[in-house]
Structure formats: C-alpha cells, structure tokens
Amino acid sequence: GTFDNRFANWVDFDVLDDRGIALIDTSRSMTPSVAEFALAMTLNLLRDIPESMNLVREGEWARHFWEKPDFVYGDLTGRRVGLAGFGSINRRYAELIAPFRCEVWVYDPFVPDEVFSQLNAKRAHSLVELAQLSEIFVVGLPPLPTTLEIINRDVIFSLPKGALFVLVTRMAVVEQPAL
Numbered sequence: 001g002t003f004d005n006r007f008a009n010w011v012d013f014d015v016l017d018d019r020g021i022a023l024i025d026t027s028r029s030m031t032p033s034v035a036e037f038a039l040a041m042t043l044n045l046l047r048d049i050p051e052s053m054n055l056v057r058e059g060e061w062a063r064h065f066w067e068k069p070d071f072v073y074g075d076l077t078g079r080r081v082g083l084a085g086f087g088s089i090n091r092r093y094a095e096l097i098a099p100f101r102c103e104v105w106v107y108d109p110f111v112p113d114e115v116f117s118q119l120n121a122k123r124a125h126s127l128v129e130l131a132q133l134s135e136i137f138v139v140g141l142p143p144l145p146t147t148l149e150i151i152n153r154d155v156i157f158s159l160p161k162g163a164l165f166v167l168v169t170r171m172a173v174v175e176q177p178a179l
Contacts, residue, residue, distance in 0.1 A: 035092035038168040076100045082134030090140035131158035138166045
C-alpha cells in the first residue's frame with residue numbers, strides 16, 4: 001500500500017494479524033522512480049516535447065511552436081510549483097527541483113511547518129489557494145476515502161490558464177456535469 005504512519009487507521013492490523021495476512025508497504029521503494037518520472041513529465045510538458053517532435057518531423061517547428069497563447073513554455077527554473085500533499089513522493093520531487101530554484105508551495109494540513117522549511121517550501125492554506133499560486137500543479141495524494149475527488153471543479157478552475165497538471169498517484173478527480 002501507499003500510506004504513511006499518519007494513515008495508520010487505514011488498515012486494521014489486528015484483523016490482518018488474526019487472519020495471518022502479511023502487509024508489505026512498498027511505497028518507499030517506488031518513491032524515487034515515481035518522483036523522477038513526475039519530474040521527467042514536467043520537463044516534457046514544459047517543452048511540449050511530443051508535439052515538438054511531430055512538428056520537427058513535419059518541417060513545421062519554427063512556424064507553429066510558439067503559437068499557443070498562455071501556455072507555460074520553456075524552463076522549469078523560477079517557476080511556481082504547487083504540491084498537493086507532502087508525502088514521500090512530493091518531498092522527493094521537491095528535492096529534485098531544488099536546483100531549478102522554483103518557488104515551491106505545498107498544501108498538506110498534516111505536515112508541520114518545520115518540514116516545509118527544510119525543503120524551502122511555503123504553506124498554502126487550501127487546495128484552491130495552492131492552485132491559484134501554481135504554474136505547475138503536482139498532485140501526490142494517497143488514494144484514501146478522504147482524498148478521493150478532492151481535486152474538484154473549484155481547484156481545477158483556480159489553476160492559471162495554461163498551467164501544467166501532473167498526477168503522481170492513483171487518484172480519482174471529481175466528475176461533475178459539464179458547465
């Protein structure tokens with residue numbers, strides 16, 4: 001499973017014990033891989049690499065590449081990055097982007113301010129506020145009953161136009177009828 005000590009009530013360890021069921025937490029073994037993949041996807045999206053490759057193949061790169069208004073192009077350096085959740089994956093992501101001198105904002109009501117300051121991050125007081133502050137929005141929340149559908153319409157519509165949205169955990173985004 002992917003859970004920290006703060007989610008200890010997620011599993012009834014006594015029932016597992018009574019039934020002879022072994023619980024193996026592999027979340028820490030996957031943290032580096034998932035965080036690195038999230039960084040790779042961030043860089044791919046910033047540079048619009050898949051589309052750029054197609055345009056180069058078609059000989060149209062110079063004519064079309066910069067024609068998307070409001071899209072967050074280019075460098076990761078100096079960007080405002082919002083981390084929804086500050087578990088092991090997003091903490092590692094924050095470490096990986098440190099050399100890029102990003103302004104890192106985090107929403108996680110369970111993490112003390114001292115942990116944020118260790119990674120040079122600032123606290124946002126809601127997911128909506130975090131979205132408003134983010135050019136790059138990384139969701140690293142565990143798939144729990146309390147987090148399912150937490151990325152709702154208000155959060156999504158609070159993102160600046162052209163912001164990048166990176167989902168690093170398995171999680172349902174709220175489905176609502178079209179506007």
